[in-house]
Amino acid sequence: MSENPGAHQIRFDIATMQPDQNDTIFALASGAGRAGIAVVRVSGPACRFVLETMAGRTPVPRRMDLCRLRHPDSGDVLDEALVVFFPGPGSFTGEDVAELHIHGGQAVVSAVLAALGDIPGCRLAAPGEFSRRALLNGKMDLSAVEGLGDLIDAETDMQRRQAMRQMSGELRNAVERWRGTLIDASAFIEAELDFADEGDVPDDLRERALALVVSVADDLRREIARARNGERIRSGLTVVIAGPPNAGKSTLLNALARRDVAIVSDIPGTTRDTIEVHWSLAGVPVTLVDTAGLRDSPDPIEQEGVRRARDRAQNADVVLSLRAFDSHTEHLRSPGVVVIPIRTKVDLEERGRREGTGADELALSAATGEGIDALVARLESIARDIVGDGGLVTRERHREAFAGALSALDRAISAGPDHPSELLAEDIRLAMRYLGRITGTVDVEDVLDRLFAGFCIGK
Structure with missing residues (x-):
């Protein structure tokens, strides 16, 4: 010592x-x-x-x-x-x-x-x-530090690429470009305020300023629209396996995970709680969740398991709904949730029944591996569609800052020609302040403690 x-x-x-x-x-x-x-x-x-x-x-x-x-x-x-x-x-x-x-x-x-x-x-x-x-x-600026933290924590190749883009300044460069445009717009408004009586001051300064404001607002609107893509790459997708007891949920989890994660039994209600496995799907991190069988039960423990299963399914990105839909599984069709109907245990079916598979339904046997590759391919396609090419936004605070800046700019745009120049200039300054929070030039003291608390000691 x-x-x-x-x-x-x-x-x-x-x-x-x-x-x-x-x-x-x-x-x-x-x-x-x-x-x-x-x-x-x-x-x-x-x-x-x-x-x-x-x-x-x-x-x-x-x-x-x-x-x-x-x-x-x-x-x-x-x-x-x-x-x-x-x-x-x-x-x-x-x-x-x-x-x-x-x-x-x-x-x-x-x-x-x-x-x-x-x-x-x-x-x-x-x-x-x-x-x-x-x-x-x-x-470094704050966005680059966040990218460094994400790079250290990256578990998939897509996470690594997104973290490298942010660490190398992709977000910072975009923010600085927008702030530069808004500085030009602010200069036009200030010139209108300070030199309105001068004969050599152009008459269209306000129109030129608003044109710049509109261009930045359009860019921010586009980034906010795909904000969830970047956040999902960073935090991952959730895929929930749901269905009635003995539908093969745990067997499917083991087959996808390629190891024995969940207990498999012919006794209904074996799975009482959710079981999670971390997985990589087309470079996207995924949490694969096995859930309790959906059914009415007098057992209070199983009732709680069913409640948790429904809650996880309703908040998932993708639900694998085993054994078609009934009164217990119909609610899985929640807005924003991709549902894949799956008929399991086809190795036990008579050959003639396999012709009844619906257009969107997959037929598989987790025991023999039949249909597993087709399911993985479907999931990879869905994952790529959900995350797209990512985007500049990787954290909730980025999205909130973009939304604050856009709100100020939209207010300036919609105010009309009679909007006082002083208020227009203030809206532009407010938008620049929100953007400054991204890179850490203003109002970031409360962010720093939360950010660095999750870093390694030696970093």
């Missing part, structure tokens, strides 16, 4: 209740557990002192150097490591940054982290604090 009792405690600035930016922070940036190599990241004003103290020197910037790491007090050798130094502001955080590439044994990692904590002014980083410093030092 460190002899410095405050070494590992996070100090906060009293005025802002944010972690002290004058501290030098450190953290394990690679995954925890036994590994060949572990990476420890250090950032802050004492970074060079840390290197001089533990490695004996500050390496040539951006060049790996083999150094012996020693404890700052005892001088004991902790490890032989590859050390690289990134002087600020040309680093990820904008501060002096060092990376210690050490051997990945738990004892080595613990010893190096403890030694760093014994150096005055150094402390363990808070979750996301490296990225937060990058934001505060102007190395």
Whole structure:
């Protein structure tokens, strides 16, 4: 343990209740557990002192150097490591940054982290604090930080591509383009206000300003219309398997998951609660949900299972409705929910009955695998139709900011020619303020704590 009792405690600035930016922070940036190599990241004003103290020197910037790491007090050798130094502001955080590439044994990692904590002014980083410093030092905007967080959490290729687009500035560039257009519109209105009596001021300044406002409003309306696409790529789709008892729901879940997830039994009502499996479908993350059999039952536990099944089905993106529709399953046809009727256990049917399959109905046997590939293909097609090509919006706060900006612009557009120029200018400024929330130029303090709380300690 460190002899410095405050070494590992996070100090906060009293005025802002944010972690002290004058501290030098450190953290394990690679995954925890036994590994060949572990990476420890250090950032802050004492970074060079840390290197001089533990490695004996500050390496040539951006060049790996083999150094012996020693404890700052005892001088004991902790490890032989590859050390690289990134002087600020040309680093990820904008501060002096060092990376210690050490051997990945738990004892080595613990010893190096403890030694760093014994150096005055150094402390363990808070979750996301490296990225937060990058934001505060102007190395990244808020939308890029969100893209970085999504990239770390990406589980499918489509999530990865969307996160890369956002991290590389696709959303920021669009927002800055719209803000630039609105600045031009605002300049026209201000000229009309300030120089209305001047003879050389054009008469059509308001019309030119409104034309720019309309162009931005149209773009925002289009992005809001497909906002759910990007959010679904990030959060995933929900596919619910529903139907009466013994319709083969659990067997179908196991077949799609390609492993035994749910208990399969001939006894009706075996599944009492929902069972979830995470799945990738055409690059889209999917939560596949098995539910209790839909039927009337005197058992209060089974009644609760049926209630949960109906609730999940009504809030799903896709419902696999087994064994056609009856009084218990007809309600699954909710607005916005894609329902695929499925006739199961066709391997037990007489061959002549298979000719009665409806146009939209799929016939399959989870036991033999018949029809499973056709079902997966149908689901992949539906998933691609639902998410489309994504969009700029990936989070609810983006959609809310776009909606706020559009509301202000629509108010300016619909006010008519008698609308006072002062109010028109204020609506444009309000729209620009909403857009500024996307990249973090205004009103984001409450967003930062929620955002970085979900980051890794070393990021």
